[in-house]
Amino acid sequence: MAETSPNAPIAPTFWSKASDLPLIPIGLLLIVFIIPAFFAQWIAPHDPYVPNLGARLQPPVFFGGTWEYALGTDRLGRDILSRILHGAWYVLAVSMIGIAVGVVVGTTLGLVAGYARGWFDGLVMRLVDISLALPAMLLALALAAAIGASFLSVVVVVGFALWAYFARQVRAEVLLLRNSDFVARSQVAGASHVRILFRHILPNVTNTVVVLATLQVGIAIMLDASLSFLGIGIPRPTPTWGLLVSDGRDFIATDWWISFFPGLAILLTVMSANMLGDWLRERLDPRQRQI
Amino acid sequence: MLLYLTRRIASSLFALLVISVIVFLLSHLSGSPVDALLPDDATQEQVDSFIREWGLDKPLWQQYLTFLGNALQGDFGTSLKWPGEDAMGFVLDRMPATLKLGGLAILISVVIALPLGIAAAVYKGSPIDSLAQVFALLGQSMPNFWLGIILIWVFSVWLGWLPTSGTGTFAHSILPAIAIAWFQVSALARLTRSSMLEVLDAEYIKLARVKGVSETQVIWKHALRNAAVVPLTYFGILAASILTGSVVIETVFSWPGMGWVAIEAIRGRDFPVVQAVIIAYAVIYMLSNLVVDLLYVVVDPRIRHG
Numbered sequence: 001m002a003e004t005s006p007n008a009p010i011a012p013t014f015w016s017k018a019s020d021l022p023l024i025p026i027g028l029l030l031i032v033f034i035i036p037a038f039f040a041q042w043i044a045p046h047d048p049y050v051p052n053l054g055a056r057l058q059p060p061v062f063f064g065g066t067w068e069y070a071l072g073t074d075r076l077g078r079d080i081l082s083r084i085l086h087g088a089w090y091v092l093a094v095s096m097i098g099i100a101v102g103v104v105v106g107t108t109l110g111l112v113a114g115y116a117r118g119w120f121d122g123l124v125m126r127l128v129d130i131s132l133a134l135p136a137m138l139l140a141l142a143l144a145a146a147i148g149a150s151f152l153s154v155v156v157v158v159g160f161a162l163w164a165y166f167a168r169q170v171r172a173e174v175l176l177l178r179n180s181d182f183v184a185r186s187q188v189a190g191a192s193h194v195r196i197l198f199r200h201i202l203p204n205v206t207n208t209v210v211v212l213a214t215l216q217v218g219i220a221i222m223l224d225a226s227l228s229f230l231g232i233g234i235p236r237p238t239p240t241w242g243l244l245v246s247d248g249r250d251f252i253a254t255d256w257w258i259s260f261f262p263g264l265a266i267l268l269t270v271m272s273a274n275m276l277g278d279w280l281r282e283r284l285d286p287r288q289r290q291i
Numbered sequence: 292m293l294l295y296l297t298r299r300i301a302s303s304l305f306a307l308l309v310i311s312v313i314v315f316l317l318s319h320l321s322g323s324p325v326d327a328l329l330p331d332d333a334t335q336e337q338v339d340s341f342i343r344e345w346g347l348d349k350p351l352w353q354q355y356l357t358f359l360g361n362a363l364q365g366d367f368g369t370s371l372k373w374p375g376e377d378a379m380g381f382v383l384d385r386m387p388a389t390l391k392l393g394g395l396a397i398l399i400s401v402v403i404a405l406p407l408g409i410a411a412a413v414y415k416g417s418p419i420d421s422l423a424q425v426f427a428l429l430g431q432s433m434p435n436f437w438l439g440i441i442l443i444w445v446f447s448v449w450l451g452w453l454p455t456s457g458t459g460t461f462a463h464s465i466l467p468a469i470a471i472a473w474f475q476v477s478a479l480a481r482l483t484r485s486s487m488l489e490v491l492d493a494e495y496i497k498l499a500r501v502k503g504v505s506e507t508q509v510i511w512k513h514a515l516r517n518a519a520v521v522p523l524t525y526f527g528i529l530a531a532s533i534l535t536g537s538v539v540i541e542t543v544f545s546w547p548g549m550g551w552v553a554i555e556a557i558r559g560r561d562f563p564v565v566q567a568v569i570i571a572y573a574v575i576y577m578l579s580n581l582v583v584d585l586l587y588v589v590v591d592p593r594i595r596h597g
Contacts, residue, residue: 126305129302129306130305130306130309134306134309134310134573135531135532135534135535135572135576136535137534137535137538138310138569138572138573139313141538141553141557141565141568141569142313142314142317142565142569143317144557145317145556145557145560145562145565146317146318146320146562147317147320218431218432222434225434225436226434226435226436226535226539229434229436229539229542230538230539230542230554231554231557231558232554232557242434242436245434245436245437245440246436248440249436249440249543252440252443252444252448253444253448256444259437259440260441263434263437263440263441266434266437267429267432267433267434267437268432270431270432270433270434271428271429271431271432274428274431274432275428
């Protein structure tokens, strides 16, 4: 997160001094997350699912292994690197769709609540309070027990965990915007409420939503990883990163690479997403800088 | 102040009510609650008496009232996975283990994060500050379950200093508590730093310095007292994330608390215990938030007199 002293220069952090674009996080994000997510089937050296008992528990290269299995293999002889690469797609899909659900639900409710005021506003704000007061993990546990874990249940949990932040922030901005001149003039000109909301007010809150969404990427990925680690995320055999870490947890003493590298992938991805989010916030949202 | 507290308590109770509705509805989502709440080999007589006891032949809202009434008396039915155990009783037996771990995690986060945040603010731009920022970035980005596994690898397997899992001695609780606290340390340190920086910039601090008050006095007496309000607001979030952390970390370390029970119950499709555990977590969470609100009233006179 950004520096928040009012008198601080607009925080050039250690990576944005060198260049305006945060190249390190963008590069890391591309290499570890986005390129694997879209191109895993072409760049992965081995099949992520098919066991190869002849190649069981190969150590990583530089630790007694070979480039054939650069990050080692698991107990069934499956290539860790290939499994991480193939897992990226599911991590990306769950976090992006989950965030999209949160953005659409939260922004719409926030827009209408802030513009309409009255009982609807009260209702939405109550729901926001409750949602913020309910740890997403509890909903994840309940859903997993009731309908079983699936792609859909994880998306629901991520969307549920995030929508309230968007609703609260957007509503606060709309409350300020609805009294501004351009809204009053649109009303005088006879624009419908729907048109005012989506053509005139929505573009003014887009920056906020984009910044907030970027900052939530890390949270979404972390939530997804925790759920799949616990076995209440996307079910096996899908190699989501949390599941890969959990695969190796009983063998950390001897075959550390099974857990280590998938966890490193989560760490690098979440870290770059957070750095990118901070950078975007400083660029797009000058008000938050000063808080 | 009384009004403020009454409103907070009312909204907590309302949130609990909503949770109970969600939990109730979810037991119906999976098909018939008879399937969810009774073992597969239940006899027809057991099914009939279960339907009568929980009013399953009545309309949905009446079923909910029955559920709520039973829940208020702590009756969530009998565990399926651990036969003969009362679901809520079983969960409550595990509660002290979870609270112990959570308490230690909070202690660790405060003891590390506050000095780190203060030092980073006072020596802004120094190596200590950079270290604190790198630490904060890592803390926010590292999955806690992975950290737990790495801690076991380093401190139990390599160095052999601490046990890998289980309970018993104080040594057993050190690694899991650190794994839970890690994320809080970074968040709390960052918050302390920024609120301390803001206070150090205030007029009354400048005045104190002009008056010739020693720098130690300025920092510890004048600045810290005011800067402490902001991190305190964070403790509500802290409770939620320690709760979430405990579910994950108890599983990593086989720590037999509520989180471990929750995951085992889900694996065993033990819905009565899952319901009980969720409600128990929610109550702990609401209570800790109320305590934070109370502390807040004590610290911040604007609320006390507002």
